[in-house]
Amino acid sequence: MDYSNLEGFIFLDGKLLKWTDAKLHVLSHGLHYASSVFEGERAYGGKIFKELEHTERLIRSANTLGFNIPYGIEEICKIRKDVLEANNITDGYIRPVAWRGSEMMGISAQDNTIHFAVAAWKWPSYFSPEAKLKGIKLNISKWRRPDPTTAPVNTKAAGLYMICTLSKHEAENQGFDDSLMLDYRGYIAEATGANIFFVKNDEIYTPIADCFLDGITRQTVIEIAKKENFKVTETRLKVEDLSQYSECFVTGTAAEVTPVKSINEVQFNPGNVCRLLIEKYTKLTLS
Numbered sequence: 001m002d003y004s005n006l007e008g009f010i011f012l013d014g015k016l017l018k019w020t021d022a023k024l025h026v027l028s029h030g031l032h033y034a035s036s037v038f039e040g041e042r043a044y045g046g047k048i049f050k051e052l053e054h055t056e057r058l059i060r061s062a063n064t065l066g067f068n069i070p071y072g073i074e075e076i077c078k079i080r081k082d083v084l085e086a087n088n089i090t091d092g093y094i095r096p097v098a099w100r101g102s103e104m105m106g107i108s109a110q111d112n113t114i115h116f117a118v119a120a121w122k123w124p125s126y127f128s129p130e131a132k133l134k135g136i137k138l139n140i141s142k143w144r145r146p147d148p149t150t151a152p153v154n155t156k157a158a159g160l161y162m163i164c165t166l167s168k169h170e171a172e173n174q175g176f177d178d179s180l181m182l183d184y185r186g187y188i189a190e191a192t193g194a195n196i197f198f199v200k201n202d203e204i205y206t207p208i209a210d211c212f213l214d215g216i217t218r219q220t221v222i223e224i225a226k227k228e229n230f231k232v233t234e235t236r237l238k239v240e241d242l243s244q245y246s247e248c249f250v251t252g253t254a255a256e257v258t259p260v261k262s263i264n265e266v267q268f269n270p271g272n273v274c275r276l277l278i279e280k281y282t283k284l285t286l287s
């Protein structure tokens, strides 16, 4: 598998190109200085789940990094639709990405061209199906989510993912599926590409999203849980309290709702709350 060498079509700067022709120059600001933003979206039965929310977040991420994507919301939605159709995808993952180009190659890149691409591929499950069913195993990363005054924490800016890849690689090398990241204060924050929830006495707890992505799936799951009459508390959560919780799960566009089996030596039992939320979330994605 090599994502640069698949069959199909990718939208790049105004054109649908053959997959293998969608290239950028090695001297691109986005590559050297991480001036790049992206989205991760899913299509279910030909329909993008929360399309508007993802499009708005993409535009907001770019604006936070100080640039404008050269397409509006409607144009981006049309491009996405064209890419899905060209690749004959009804159920899959969509990756819009925007980055600064090559005119200036220093820290400053005020007038660089903004490039925009959209790719899509078939992608059934982020974690392996058996891991997803049994629950995933997390370690705790040594890398922490940064202070909001250090980085634009509530964006999908490529630069924020450096610590996620470092954490996930270390977790995988130690036999875990993923890593729980703490925040800069030492409170529980999120996994490397998904938000985290806990259950105690049929009540749901999740960290306050003040220094990491307030995921679209997170917001959706909170809404579903409240509709199902669960009490949902957004609060500061501590590692030393982990053993108080009976269930744990992560949420994200890629992960959907995935039970967590353990965090280091603390075990959880994917139970009724988790099962119900998986069922309701799946139903919503297909509606």
Ligand SMILES: Cc1ncc(COP(=O)(O)O)c(C=O)c1O
Pocket: 040, 164, 190, 191, 192, 193, 194, 195, 212, 213, 214, 215, 216, 217, 218, 251, 252, 253, 254
């Ligand atoms: C670091 C991080 N946190 C949380 C999420 C979940 O966000 P969403 O539910 O919007 O996909 C993602 C995935 O995009 C992510 O990369």
